[in-house]
Amino acid sequence: MIKRNDGISKDDICQNQFTSYVVLAVKRKRQSYIKKKQREHEKETRTKKEAEQSEFRTAGYDMWSRMEPQNEKLMAAMQQLSLKERFNPILNILIVTRGIIHVYTITARMLCRCNASAAKNFRGSASSAILILWCAGIIMQRKGIVIFMDNQLLQIQNRTCRIYGTASAEYLLLQMVDEHDLAGMEREVEAIRQQTAQPFLLAAVQVKNWNDDLSPWPAPPVWGKQDFGGRAGDTLAWLEQAVPGIRRQYSIKEDCKVVLGGYSLAGLFALWAATQNDALYGVAAASPSVWFPGWPEYEAAHPIQAQRVYLSLGDREEHTKNQPMAAVGDNIRALHTALIRRGTACTLEWNAGGHFKDADLRTARAFAWVMEGKQ
Structure with missing residues (x-):
């Protein structure tokens, strides 16, 4: 124990200096010891973290490598599915969702927002859930459970179709449209749903040249300078080839009721197509261009079927x-009279306004009337 002194004598001064050196040495030794322990702790923490990340990467790689044979079996099973099952909209959504989950967990690992075991369990559980839902989608497709679609794009050869409605529907509605019609398709589909409880699938087929693709035969211009090319036969031939594929892809029975409809020249095209064969159950012609040169005489010689x-x-x-x-x-009144006289279920509705008013809603009423089966 160090005794207190007055610090006056030479011995007292030496003793005090020695005491100061000892205290300073002890203090520095203590600080050095603390820093050493801190460095050891940081090194231990860093090593543990690196080992954990390495374990996570290894575990993740092993998990996905173990799933490779399952994925190969899954792809083999998909090859055995029919076209309509392979392109099930639910399956496509699930595949995309599975990819999103995979990307999310990788990001979570990189940002260190979850530990290795939690992220691994999450990804494993999510992948299992997606596979289960994928199988459920196949079962729903095979059992004919309703699947709703809104504005789904479908490319058939050189034409783009927009699909609306319900898979496995009883009615297949076909409509030739241009860019102006596409702008009102969602309102039209919603109006159809409000007016009928019948399940339907509507395929809106976009045409490239309105006057040429929908006119039944060539004709001179009626307004403007563009004439009519008369290529409706080519359009109908394409439509006849496309319908079986649409049926298969959306689980629609071969004996479904096909209704062809449209507005203006597309309405005339639907009426003309019904004169070529009896494949159409109904025609939804809203404000059809029955003024077209030669149409009344042609329909009289080739009645609508x-x-x-x-x-x-x-x-x-x-x-x-x-x-x-x-x-x-006059032409539409004469056509209505002729169809009634032949025993065809037909109606003629007069709408307020001119030709370009509420084209989408008028077309919706046309399709709904055909499906409802009312006189």
Whole structure:
């Protein structure tokens, strides 16, 4: 024990200096010891973290490598599925979801937001859930459980189709459209759903040249400078080839009721297509261009063969200074009378306004009437 002194004598001064050196040495030794322990702790923590990350990478690699044979079996099973099952919209969504989960867990590992075991368990559980849902999607498709679609793109050869409605539907609705019609398709589909409880699948097929692709035969211009190319035969041939593929892909039975419809020249195309064969159950012709040169004479010689025909016209459409188009009122009345006389279920509805008013809603009423089966 160090005794206190006055610090005056030479011995007291030496003793005090020695004491100061001892205290300073002890303090430095203690600080050195603390820093050493801190470095050892940091090194131990860093080593443990690296080992944990290495274990996570190894575990993740092993998990996915073990799943490779399962994925190969899965792909082999997909090859055995029919076309309609392989392109099940639910399956496509699940495959994308599985990929998103995989990317998410990798990101979580990189950001160190979860430990190795938790992330591994999450990814394993999520992958298992996706595989289970994938199998459930196949079962739903095979059992014909309803699948809703809105604005799903479908490319068939050189044409783009937009699919709306319900898979495994009883009615297959076909409509030739242009860019203007596409803008109102969602409102049209919603209006159809509000007016009928019948399950339907609507395929909106976009045409490249409206006047050429939908006109049944060549004709001179009625307005403007563009004439009519008369390529409706080619359009109908393409449609006949496309319908079986649409049926298979969306689980629609071969004996489903096919309804072809459209607005304006597309409505005339639907009426003309019904004169070529009896494959169509119904025609939904909203404000059809029955003013087209030679149409009344052609239909009289080649009667429409569909079971149900909906006709409509705006009450101002026939009041035009364009002489060829002014005949639309008389021609549609004559067509309606002829169809009723032949025993075809047919109606003629007059809408308020001209030709370009509420085209989407008028077309929706046309399709709904054909499906509802009312006179």
